[in-house]
Amino acid sequence: MSSAPTAGGVGRRVSRTAPYAFILPAAVLFVVFMLVPIAYTVFLSFRRTQAIGLGLGPNSREQVFAGWENYAATLTDPELLDSTVRVLGYGLILVPVMLGLALLFALLLDTPRVLLARFARISIFLPYAVPVIIASLLWGFFYLPSVSPVTAVAEALGLPAPDFLGLDNILVSVANIGVWGGVGFNMLVIYTSLRSIPQEVYEAARLDGCSEVQIALRVKIPMVMPSIILTSVFSIIATLQVFSEPKMLSPLTNSISTTWTPLMKVYRDAFIANDIYSAAATSVIIAVVTLVLSLGFLRLVNNRAFGGEQR
């Protein structure tokens, strides 16, 4: 933390209004585009429409207070439950595989005298420069039997081609797009924190007779734990919001329903079913669950990972 300029020092007094002027644009935008929409959504989630009189004519419906009705309806909605379970499955595949690969690649890059390190680093980071929606498009064609190179290769070898877009595989196929797009960025975050470990630590470990693998397991991994935790939290947040990948794949397959993930259900409710009230309630629930999960995860791993370091 920086020390603030001392008031009443030699110089002129620091203007009292200056910091507020610097903050003003951000504060206005923050209020208008984050706080107000959140408040408005919470408000809407407690409303519903009701017919006035005979319920005919353009002004025959009014908005009334609905209590917890929308929440009760949302929470008991089997479609939301299904999509939540699906996203949990998706996260259970995506987060460990993506971070596991990111950690593996970061450790390999950090191995002394490894070949092609620069080429591998740039190539693995490259998907980060590809927008998620275009990544989904590329993989979508990869999965599409009539165009897929995998199908072509399998046919050439006389093997049965896997049905990537079928109901059995679709979860893994969608997760693969997330792994592809995210592994490089997370690898670089972990790699960067590996590079900041002082070399003397390794010297000491080598003198003690550690092999490179042992150094990786017992020295490097514990020391990059904070980065892994950071990337996990971001990955969990991203997982719960998954929307673009399945939305992009949906024109190519019948395996992805309009309520395949919770956010897709919010979209369907708000824009196709025209039920903004239950969409609002679902949005609030997703936001709360995301916050609780990421804060809970942070707390849990902080205790586990750093409990020992404060000795």
Added chain:
Amino acid sequence: MSTTLAPGATPTLTAGPVGGARRPSGRRPPLLASAVLLLGALYCLLPVLWVVTAATKDNTELFSTFTFWPSGSLLDNIRELSAYRDGLFWRWMLNTAVFAGVGAVASTLVSGMCGYAMAKYRFRGRNVMFNVLLAGVLVPGVVLAVPQYLLLAELSMTDTYWSVLLPSIISPYGIYLARIFAAASVPDDVMEAARTDGAGEWRIFTRIALPVMVPGLVTVFLFQFVAIWNNFMLPFIMLSDDTRFPVTVGLYSLLNQGASQPALYTLVITGALLAVLPLILLFLLLQRYWRVDMLAGAVK
């Protein structure tokens, strides 16, 4: 989030000698490690390589010839894509450049000023603001798209450029990064000296703080640029007139039509290649500005 080792702190090695005596690892390159890295690189390059070859094929070749074998129709495909509805594709590219370029510049400025003020001034409400900001970092951004739509619909502002541009400017994470960078790089004593010389606070910001914050702000800019370029849900929800679409939403709508007219697949694939090239070029050119250490350092 201040739970990590202080940067530069000498870590104590608690692990004792493990595994007994071992042969020294020698001087030869670790081939297995290199091979695994190469596999990872191939996995990441494969779809990009595929789109390059696929974009060189015409409609029938796409479904008939071997997938990784290039053909000669790339220029025809680009011509056909450019002709599609009077160059709608290039309109989408231009829209994307406006959304991501203007949005990221504005976002960087707003974040830079706010982060600087939070790092360098002590004022009433600073801690409250900082905590609200931290909560903002954790609030799922995409979940906000629907609330933002509901509000802008109330103001009859949907389906305008502003509806996509304005929400993209505010970035709690960008402010957070700018604050860390300002705290680390803007020297208090120089600010004090400038004040003694009679410089105003705005002048101190533009003449002293901004120049030293440039490397950090480039990171914020790139980060925001990619985030806006990547954001699909916000423009997807906000815009209905397809002349305002960014290229991502445009390609989605094209693929959607392609589901009934596979002839459009060639256009979609060529569009994907053309859309991804500028960003990959930008990324390769600005490689050294990808200060991931800063992004990672945000928790420290």
